[in-house]
Amino acid sequence: SQQMLSIMNDNFVIQRTRATGTGAAASLLQKALPGTDEQLVNMLFLNVLSRVPTEAERTASYNFLRSGNRTQKAQSLLWSLYNKVDFVFNY
Numbered sequence: 001s002q003q004m005l006s007i008m009n010d011n012f013v014i015q016r017t018r019a020t021g022t023g024a025a026a027s028l029l030q031k032a033l034p035g036t037d038e039q040l041v042n043m044l045f046l047n048v049l050s051r052v053p054t055e056a057e058r059t060a061s062y063n064f065l066r067s068g069n070r071t072q073k074a075q076s077l078l079w080s081l082y083n084k085v086d087f088v089f090n091y
Contacts, residue, residue: 028043028044028047028078029044029074029075029078031043032044032074033070033071033074037061037062037065037066038058038062040065040074041053041058041061041062041065041077044074044077044078044081045057045081048078048081048082048084049081049084061077064076064077065077
């Protein structure tokens with residue numbers, strides 16, 4: 001739908017997926033990155049989808065984070081959670 005395409009490409013959403021800021025102004029990702037992969041994945045899922053990841057989502061997320069630059073992969077993971085169907089239709 002048009003709304004989904006707008007969200008996927010919206011500058012506001014893209015900026016929220018970046019690891020930027022410090023202190024109180026730090027982004028969600030900036031706050032989550034220092035933790036372990038488990039803490040990072042749980043924090044992103046809980047904050048974006050209000051639930052913990054399923055076992056399959058957890059495994060896929062860990063594998064994805066370990067497949068390259070962790071910060072870039074975490075940004076992509078966060079972007080995908082914001083564009084996940086359960087987020088789009090619930091929020």
